Amino acid sequence: MKQQVLTGQNSFRRIKDFLSQKGIHSIFIITGGHFQNEDLNDSVKELLDPFKRAVFVKKGVDVSFEEIDEAYAFYSKETVDCILAIGGGSVMDLAKGLIYRDDQNGKSGKPLLIAVPTTSGSGSEATCIAVVYENKKKQSLENNKLLPDIAVLDPQFSFSLPPRQTAISGIDAFSQAIESFWSIHATAHSISLAKQAITTLIEYLPQAVHAPKLEIREKVLWASHLSGQAINMTRTTGPHALSYFLSAHYKIPHGQAVGLFLPVFFLYNSSVNETNCNHPDGSAAVVQSMQKLNEILQVQDSKEAMEYIRSFMMSLGLAVDFKSLGIQKSMILDQLIKEVNQQRFKNNPVLFNREVLVDLFQQYL
16 A cells, blocks of 8 residues: 555544444554643544544654563554654554564555644654664564555644754754755655755744744644655665664763764765775765765865755754763763674665764764
């Protein structure tokens, strides 16, 4: 089944008729504590009143296998023909974890999976990937069955998101789009999606942070979805590979952690040569990709691009160095490099080089 995407204000209201047409009777709802406290929750309950419902409220930020098992034990007691995930990326990852467990257990059939993002960052509603942490290390569950059947991009669900959370989730989407653009798996289609996401976020993310309106939220939500589509094809690269350590050990929000590393990778990847190149089409392809990114950002070179991204982040109220995050750089660099996620770094156009990375971090972070 090809994913259906419902967009625009009040697009969630179209769900009721859709569920009835599909013969859905029982819905397992996964949501976060933030949404539980929203007035919007009452209208959701009213809309879903004709259906049998069970609700699991996700706790904490990241998803663990223990939490998947806890939710699955509850889910397994119900007769479920639809899973509805209303929340941020981790809520959707948890919902995908249930589908993954069903598949592992050889369960026949698959409940309809509907994703309703309440943030504009992870783009998880557009991917077949779920991020799970085990012993403070990130793992990815990847299976085509994990792609939500329906994504509902209703800006009312993200309208009350606080400015800082808007900035953090938005810079995650921005980073994903840029990483997708230079990924070794980039295609003409993924590059087109990434470019749309980048330009839209440059224009509308600051407005969503500082002067949010529903129509602005809608633009940012769509850009996040495009970035999710792009990384679903290409996967993420160096900045994401390094970010997981900060999130797991220092509780730095994911988007902030990724954004911290994004600027220096303009320098890292622009240093490509035939020896360090990881791109199947050679270093010329990487040079061309970096030049195109410079054009999109309207800068002359990668050093200027790095400064542009840093200024963009600061305009959103985000940190651009370790000190601003309360982290002593000298204390963490060795462990940070040791625990880099090589699964993600292998998608980067320039091969992993410890010495070069440490030097860049010493200079700019």
